[in-house]
Amino acid sequence: MSGKISLMPAAGPLDGTELMEVVQGGVNKKVPTASVGQTPVYETLTPGAGTITDFALPGTQDYIYDIDTTAGDVEIDGTVAERDGQKVTYCNTGANNLKIGIDIGTAVNRVRANGAGPLIVLQNDNLTIQYVEGILRWIVL
Numbered sequence: 468m469s470g471k472i473s474l475m476p477a478a479g480p481l482d483g484t485e486l487m488e489v490v491q492g493g494v495n496k497k498v499p500t501a502s503v504g505q506t507p508v509y510e511t512l513t514p515g516a517g518t519i520t521d522f523a524l525p526g527t528q529d530y531i532y533d534i535d536t537t538a539g540d541v542e543i544d545g546t547v548a549e550r551d552g553q554k555v556t557y558c559n560t561g562a563n564n565l566k567i568g569i570d571i572g573t574a575v576n577r578v579r580a581n582g583a584g585p586l587i588v589l590q591n592d593n594l595t596i597q598y599v600e601g602i603l604r605w606i607v608l
Contacts, residue, residue, distance in 0.1 A: 510531070512535065524548070524553070537561040537563065540565075541565050546572075546576055553598045555597075557588060562590055564589065567588065569583070577604055578607065
C-alpha cells in the first residue's frame, strides 16, 4: 500500500484546526493537521467491571488511556479508529486485569494478534495498538 500527503502552504500561522488531505489507496481523506505528529492526548477512565465493545475514540489524535480496573476485570473488544496510523496506548492502573480482545468486535475495529483469547494487561503495564487501514485492523506494537 502506498500513500502520499498533499499539503498547501499556509497563509498564516497554523492553529491546529486546518485540514490536511491524505491520499491513501486511491481514497482522499481530510484529517486535522493537529492530529498528526502531535503529543498524544492523555485520558483516565474508571469503568465498571465488564466488556466495552467498539470503544469510541473522541478524535483523530493518538491517545494514552489510564484505565482503573479496581471495580473488576475490564475487556475492550474493538476500538473505533478515526484515522489510518492512529495509536492508542491502554494502561492498567487497577489491581484487576485489563483485557484487549483479539478479533472480537465489529470487523474494522478488531485487534489482529497471534494467539487465542484476549491480551492481558496487568496492573501498571500497558499495551499500544496502531490502526492500519490497509488491513482494516489494529496491530499490536
